[in-house]
Amino acid sequence: MEYLEAKEKFISTWGSLGTLWGINKAMAQIQALLFISTKPLSTEQIMEELKISRGNTSMNVRQLIDWGIVTKELIPGERREYFSTEKDVQELARIIAKERSRREIRPVIKTLEEVSSIKDDGTAATKEFIQQTKALHDLADTADSMLGKLVNQKQNWLTKSILKMFK
Amino acid sequence: MEYLEAKEKFISTWGSLGTLWGINKAMAQIQALLFISTKPLSTEQIMEELKISRGNTSMNVRQLIDWGIVTKELIPGERREYFSTEKDVQELARIIAKERSRREIRPVIKTLEEVSSIKDDGTAATKEFIQQTKALHDLADTADSMLGKLVNQKQNWLTKSILKMFK
DNA sequence: ACTAAATTTCAATAATTTTTGAAAGTTTAA
DNA sequence: TTAAACTTTCAAAAATTATTGAAATTTAGT
Numbered sequence: 001m002e003y004l005e006a007k008e009k010f011i012s013t014w015g016s017l018g019t020l021w022g023i024n025k026a027m028a029q030i031q032a033l034l035f036i037s038t039k040p041l042s043t044e045q046i047m048e049e050l051k052i053s054r055g056n057t058s059m060n061v062r063q064l065i066d067w068g069i070v071t072k073e074l075i076p077g078e079r080r081e082y083f084s085t086e087k088d089v090q091e092l093a094r095i096i097a098k099e100r101s102r103r104e105i106r107p108v109i110k111t112l113e114e115v116s117s118i119k120d121d122g123t124a125a126t127k128e129f130i131q132q133t134k135a136l137h138d139l140a141d142t143a144d145s146m147l148g149k150l151v152n153q154k155q156n157w158l159t160k161s162i163l164k165m166f167k
Numbered sequence: 168m169e170y171l172e173a174k175e176k177f178i179s180t181w182g183s184l185g186t187l188w189g190i191n192k193a194m195a196q197i198q199a200l201l202f203i204s205t206k207p208l209s210t211e212q213i214m215e216e217l218k219i220s221r222g223n224t225s226m227n228v229r230q231l232i233d234w235g236i237v238t239k240e241l242i243p244g245e246r247r248e249y250f251s252t253e254k255d256v257q258e259l260a261r262i263i264a265k266e267r268s269r270r271e272i273r274p275v276i277k278t279l280e281e282v283s284s285i286k287d288d289g290t291a292a293t294k295e296f297i298q299q300t301k302a303l304h305d306l307a308d309t310a311d312s313m314l315g316k317l318v319n320q321k322q323n324w325l326t327k328s329i330l331k332m333f334k
Numbered sequence: 335a336c337t338a339a340a341t342t343t344c345a346a347t348a349a350t351t352t353t354t355g356a357a358a359g360t361t362t363a364a
Numbered sequence: 365t366t367a368a369a370c371t372t373t374c375a376a377a378a379a380t381t382a383t384t385g386a387a388a389t390t391t392a393g394t
Contacts, residue, residue: 001281001282001284001285002285003285003288003290003292003293003296006281006282006285006296006300007282007296009278009281009282010278010279010282010296010300013275013278013279013282017271017275019186019189020189020271020272022186022187024351024352025352026352026353035299035303036292036295036296036299036300037295038291038292038295043370043371044370052353052354053353053354053355054354054355054371054372055353055354055355055356055371055372055373055374056352056353056354058371058372058373059353059372059373062372079361079362079363079369079370080369080370080371081370081371087299089299089302089303089305089306090306093306093310104184104187105187108180108184111176111177111180112177112180114168114173114176115168115173115174115176115177115180117168118168118169118170118173121170123170124205125170125203125205126170128203128204128205129170129173129174129177129203132202132203132254132256133173133177133203135256136202136256138256139256139257139260143260191381191382192382193382193383210340210341211340219383219384220383220384220385221341221342221384221385222341222342222343222344222383222384222385222386223382223383223384225341225342225343226342226343226383229342246339246340246391246392246393247339247340247341248340248341
């Protein structure tokens with residue numbers, strides 16, 4: 001496989017993977033493009049490479065910046081803005097895990113806490129409801145705090161964790 | 168909050184969460200409904216509770232069965248089929264993690280392996296591409312095998328893992 | 335084998351999400 | 365202050381995804 005083919009395949013795979021971590025295709029593809037680029041890219045260059053419109057590029061780059069994954073690079077003597085993404089995969093994983101927790105997991109945990117706290121009126125349906133939503137709450141809470149712990153280790157957390165975990 | 172309100176809130180929250188674990192709204196809602204039900208439900212009952220069509224119910228129940236999350240219950244003397252879901256949250260988490268790995272993560276790892284194996288032609292772009300996709304491949308591979316380990320412990324894996332991990 | 339009950343399929347439709355492109359807004363430098 | 369360069373916004377259009385409902389198929393009892 002040649003570089004160009006591999007590049008296309010990577011960008012497209014990463015793009016369709018977007019849904020897995022909760023972002024849209026264009027957003028994931030822009031990130032992928034920046035991730036393998038040797039230097040920051042301008043809006044123009046991103047549009048050109050991915051064949052997407054200016055508006056689309058602008059909106060999705062902004063979202064990536066909101067996520068903390070992409071940063072503006074000011075190049076001296078250049079009017080236009082250039083963008084680059086976090087290049088360290090561990091750090092990237094940390095940012096993504098943290099943001100997903102904040103945006104999606106924690107709100108759900110809050111809801112589970114609420115609904116599992118209804119008063120037990122003695123009916124079988126209510127008992128089952130409370131029991132099951134509590135169990136779910138506990139699981140989600142534990143999983144999220146585990147993620148939080150992993151995510152707050154600055155260095156090499158995944159590997160370290162595995163070592164600890166499986167002797 | 169009363170039972171009925173809590174139930175609705177739970178089903179709707181769980182439904183919109185579907186995207187997080189890669190299934191659609193109706194599918195997640197059916198699973199949620201079964202999860203808090205004291206007994207298996209028929210297609211008819213699911214349609215009624217969730218206000219969705221017969222076809223929709225049929226297709227999504229089938230998918231849940233494919234995932235291994237829902238099972239047909241044959242009730243003696245009854246013609247129609249009844250369905251129930253795995254009630255143990257740990258087991259549920261195991262099944263979901265396993266399926267997601269198989270369906271989504273492993274294919275991506277395979278692609279990453281392929282694209283990171285192109286031959287180094289000496290250009291900076293190719294060097295960067297190989298380095299970055301390799302790093303991503305390593306991370307994904309490690310994360311997936313970690314998930315696999317967790318998932319193959321039958322009992323109480325999350326809690327145990329956390330204990331081991333954080334002393 | 336027949337029939338009625340139940341389930342599945344799938345083309346048409348609806349709902350949702352993404353993308354476009356052009357107008358409006360902003361910034362910089364002369 | 366002006367104007368060109370660049371960015372953002374957002375209503376409309378396109379693309380994608382989910383849902384319906386009725387016909388076709390399957391199943392189980394007689």
